[in-house]
Amino acid sequence: MSTLTKNQHYVWRAYLDEWADKNSNIYCFMQDKVKLFPVKSANIAAERFFYQLAELNDAEIEWVNLLIDRASNEQLRDFHRETLNTFQLVYRLRNRIQNASELSKEGFEMMSKELDIAEKMHGERWHGFIENMAQVSLEELKKCSADFYNDKVEGNHFIHFISQQFFRTPKLRAMQIRKYHPMWHRGLDLDKTWFIESQIFAMNMCVGILISKDLYKFKFLHNANKVPFLTSDQPVISLGADNEGMRLYYPLKPNLAGLFEKDTNAALKSEKNIGVMELEFYNNKIYQQSYNQLYCNSADYLKEIISIPKNVIDKW
Template sequence: MSTLTKNQHYVWCNYLREWTDKKGHIACYMLKERNSFCTKPENIAVERFFYELTDLNEIEQEWIDRLIERASNPEVRQMHRETVGLFQNIFKMQSWLDLQQDLADTARQSLQAKLDVMRKTLGERWHTGIENLAFPLLEKLKNSDVDFYNHEQDRINFIHYISQQFFRTPKLRVLQIRENHPYFDKGLDLDRTWFLESQIFATNVSAGIFLERNMYKFKFLTNETETSFITGDQPVISLGEDGIGFRLYYPLKPTLALIFEKDAIAPLKTETKAMSLQVNYYNSQMLKFSYNQIYGLNKEHLQAVADLPKDVLAG
């Protein structure tokens, strides 16, 4: 716990490397600034102490408790309580340290430094653990291999991973800051509660998918066109809930994308060759749902995606 990582990623660096060139550079287009540049994946999709934890005040705890109770499954509610407790234990330790009047200064300073590091980095380490479990699964997916889904633990790890990739981003954090939130009048600051909220939402989605895990299938879009798939700072996007279940789109590399969706009839894996119009459609959706950055093989292509008509159709 001695290393303090200030710039914390909300998109996995290892994932982004599929879009790098021989020099290890990836192209990035900034939507708000309307400019592009090339850099290392380590330099994008980051925010200073993005996962820093906060000590919940009474109103914040009330809101988190209310979110937990919305889960209909008692086992899921218990999982939420344990997760929230894990991240709030740091502040119980801080309270204990504050009460230790007889502690030597050097010992107090050492313990305080360790608590500060934990508060600022535990959330990132949590996501690193999820990514480590998903690494071999992602490598298989990039080869259109879904055999891992037949193994219970791998299936759990994948469902948890893709749900976390959907909810961990600034885009979803901003969506939570809505004008008519019932707790705004009570002084609730959703920036302070977002990390815990994201864990609750991701777990709820994971649990829902897991309950119907045999109904969810993998649809691969192979891309042999001259236009590559792009990705963005919201790498997993929802193509909507059509009354059947979630449809999650996840570009895996410039030549391959995944749709993970509920389909009772389809086999576990299907592969379809994407036409140019379809590639443009999915790229436009990635642009639409990104927060401020899209990523690709080169700046010129990203500029072209940014200039796509807003009514691009899948065809």
């Protein structure tokens, strides 16, 4: 019998555990409640049934197909259409069993229960699968190794993971939920379409990087300062695309962070020891691009960071 995971993480717990202290606590600042507190990784960066699917109406299907049609090639568009069909399958099955006269009452109730679970768990299981596939690359990155990237399978797993982690968060969901939309009057609910949208955007990003995979390089930033790297509920952030391509920043643990960027002249891996000013630059960027939660292994340092209003940080 299938089981439910009600508290669904939008940031990987195995990643967050790097910010735990000796008592397995992570210090979290909840921005909407202006509250700083110690907490276990199981209870942060999560929301009740965060990945629950929704049955899309005609306007919502039309909107998703409009996004699909923007993809760069037909193969990618076909992939997106299959993704849409996959995550709407539970509703087609539900409609089918409702009209299946040959089903017994017990059979109908059993299948209905399993479809309810699938509706709540399909997205959660999908992201769990992606995380499992990225375990090797994340562990290697924490050792300042990029050798995994030369392996086609492991390198592709990493690119898929980093793209999904960028788009799977509540910050990106909130950016998609706009008050006014040309199709709003027709019943379009962007909250319902968000999960499918996140898959489309993540795969577009993934394919964009894969096309130039050999040109993307890793730069490891070592932090020997007294203050740590921060992370947040938006742990992968963009430092802005230049003429070369995407520039992604990803803190890996309190004393190590990584840049993943297109650099035609660099080696696959480079390393750099950073000073306090550069550390503060990256931490301010994490604060600026966070949604609601900041995480750190030091309560004192987190208090210093949050003493500056976020809207001031935004202007830096």
